[in-house]
Amino acid sequence: MPKKPTPDDLQNLLSPRAEPCISLYLPLPRHGHDLAKAPLRFRALVRLVESLLGERYDARMVKALLAPLAGLAEASDVFGPGPDGLAVFRAEGLFEVYRLWPAPPERAVVADSFHVKPLLRCLQDRHRYFVLSVTSRSVALFEGSERGLVRRHVPGLPERAGGALVSDMGGRGGSSRGGPRSAGPGSGKVPAEGDGGRREELLRYFRAVEGTLRKVLEDRAPLVVAGAGSLLPVFREVCGHSGLTAGYVEGAVEDLSTVELHVRTLPEARKALDARDETLVEEFREHLDRGLAADILTRIAQAAVLGRVRRLLVSDGRPLFGRVDRTTGEVTLHAGQTGPQDDDVLDDLAEVVLARGGEVVVLDPQRMPGEAAAAATFRW
Secondary structure (H helix, E strand, C coil), X not given: CCECXXXXXXXXXXXXXXXXXXXXXXXXXXXXXXXXXXXXXXXXXXXXXXXXXXXXXXXXXXXXXXXXXXXXXXXXXXXXXXXXXXXXXXXXXXXXEEEECCCCCCEEEEECCCCXXXXXXXXXXXXXXXXXXXXXXXXXXXXXXCCEEEEECCCXXXXXCCCHHHHHCCCCCHHHHHCCEEECCCCCCCXXXXXXXXXXXXXXXXXXXXXXXXXXXXXXXXXXXXXXXXXXXXXXXXCCCCCECCCEEECCCCCCCHHHHHHHHXXXXXXXXXXXXXXXXXXXXXXXXXXXXXXXXXXXXXXXXXXXEEEXXXXXXXXXXXXXXXXCCCEEECCCCCCCCCEEHHHHHHHHHHXXXXXXXXXXXXXXXXXCCEEEEECC
16 A cells, blocks of 8 residues: 655665666546556556666566566555555665655656655645634644645644633624635734733633644644634734734634635635745845855756755756766756666756755746756855
């Protein structure tokens, strides 16, 4: 059964090993006739790998390497409903199968190291966010993406406040009948200062909620808050999470299904995710102005092998096949994969940067600065 990849899995795949290294990626439809055809498409990728291997390696080695791949096409649990992509890695002494989200491009790569760029995109969770549903009765945390929301159990989360808050603070939130809206920090009716002890009780409750969430929310993951307009500004007073979105989604959430909550909160999450990517690009431009960045492959590669790259932005677009000399940083580009030692140059650059303690971020092509294939900021 395929598993979800972890950072430890990535480190294992990046470890030096004997060539050839086979990487297979296949996007999987969620259901229906197209999903039923997935094993046929996987067999076509295996045949392509066989052709590439046959150019360089002996038939017995090729047969031994491909045997588990051929068997995988017959495994019904591999191509069932689930995350939108399949990733398979094969080398001598290694055979790993993962399900990925978001869906990777369909690709077969044979090289002297594994092709891991789609795996990086999955692990960096750049499309992931959180939703906190807030009412005066309870709070609930959801993990979200373009695909939907999943309720997340948080140990120790104080899910219920005192019952007095329900009647005295306006429980179900006035404007909800007309549908939710994105609002700034100053909108909504804040419980009056004159409410005294009841307001303090609500603040204590939200402080307890915020303290528990601080232990589970990643700094870069956006947090969208949804709930009654009278409560959201109060929560914002105590929430120190750096990913808290500028706007919130106002409206009654008690009776919403997970699907409805996803539909209402996704636009706000998209704005926050886009803004995060724009911040990375702006940081690159600031470094470029100071001579501490580059978007030319040869310069990036030379800096990468010296350990100068602090952050590498790479495009999730089509691969640039070729070679990167990991000693000198020399880059050789080819029109396509010309043999079983070619890999995506961007993938090789990412491996070099990661091996030297740098950060790698995979962005959609349209979000890259100047539509560059790669852009790097330098340590010095």
